[in-house]
Amino acid sequence: MTQSESEAEAAESTESLAWRLEADFSLLEARERLIRLREEIAGRIVFTTSFGLEDQILTHLIASEALDVEIVTLDTGRLFPQTYALWAESEARFGRRIRAVYPDRVALENLVADQGIDGFYAAVAMRKACCAIRKVEPLGRALDGASAWITGLRADQSAERKRMPLVEFDADRRLIKANPLLDWTREEAIAFAKERSVPINPLHAAGFLSIGCAPCTRAVQHGESERNGRWWWESEDEKECGLHVGPDGRLVRGPQIQSDGAERMT
Numbered sequence: 001m002t003q004s005e006s007e008a009e010a011a012e013s014t015e016s017l018a019w020r021l022e023a024d025f026s027l028l029e030a031r032e033r034l035i036r037l038r039e040e041i042a043g044r045i046v047f048t049t050s051f052g053l054e055d056q057i058l059t060h061l062i063a064s065e066a067l068d069v070e071i072v073t074l075d076t077g078r079l080f081p082q083t084y085a086l087w088a089e090s091e092a093r094f095g096r097r098i099r100a101v102y103p104d105r106v107a108l109e110n111l112v113a114d115q116g117i118d119g120f121y122a123a124v125a126m127r128k129a130c131c132a133i134r135k136v137e138p139l140g141r142a143l144d145g146a147s148a149w150i151t152g153l154r155a156d157q158s159a160e161r162k163r164m165p166l167v168e169f170d171a172d173r174r175l176i177k178a179n180p181l182l183d184w185t186r187e188e189a190i191a192f193a194k195e196r197s198v199p200i201n202p203l204h205a206a207g208f209l210s211i212g213c214a215p216c217t218r219a220v221q222h223g224e225s226e227r228n229g230r231w232w233w234e235s236e237d238e239k240e241c242g243l244h245v246g247p248d249g250r251l252v253r254g255p256q257i258q259s260d261g262a263e264r265m266t
């Protein structure tokens with residue numbers, strides 16, 4: 001068997017595992033979903049956290065079940081002070097190191113030289129370039145060699161996320177992507193965190209429902225969607241950072257990045 005044939009065979013078996021897990025996940029609680037992932041998947045499993053409400057719940061579950069899952073964050077360098085404080089508090093509370101992945105230094109220096117420190121307000125393309133360098137490329141490195149990727153996405157966060165499955169095969173990254181809280185409501189997440197005293201970002205109480213980089217996140221008014229607080233100066237169909245959804249609004253099945261990191265970012 002050639003190398004490409006054996007890679008295709010491995011991808012097919014990973015894809016069928018993803019389908020099986022997707023079918024089973026609807027019957028399981030979040031904690032059971034995480035345990036099941038660890039039982040079924042060999043190799044590295046990476047959970048990427050941005051310290052939002054859902055991510056904190058997943059960190060709590062992973063730590064309380066002592067699961068061998070690597071917890072990683074993408075430190076863009078533009079996070080809120082409250083987020084950095086929660087990062088430190090979470091490591092102390094859960095007894096787990098949360099590994100930081102940083103942007104490529106040279107790419108970041110060139111970006112800031114080209115467009116200035118807050119150039120992302122000026123044009124969608126400039127914002128996409130910033131997300132590509134500060135988030136998307138580091139995510140690729142965080143997931144390099146991983147067998148599975150766990151996220152804290154919830155379906156009711158945006159129209160695009162409603163179309164996501166609980167588990168899928170990411171063909172380009174050749175890994176299983178799992179969203180164990182996809183079918184949770186925000187109210188369920190809040191109640192769970194309160195009941196278990198899970199530490200959460202104090203910005204949530206100030207109306208910041210979805211928390212990302214400080215200059216690109218604002219509080220939302222009652223009745224506004226969570227994603228209205230992100231990149232509020234852009235039209236709705238532009239609002240993703242490239243980690244999960246493509247520029248045409250369709251789900252990304254892997255890294256849709258050009259080598260210059262620009263045009264296919266959202």
Ligand code: SF4
Pocket residue numbers: 076078120127128130131132134135212213215216241
């Ligand atoms: S969210 Fe804003 S600051 Fe953060 S990477 Fe994207 S454009 Fe840059």
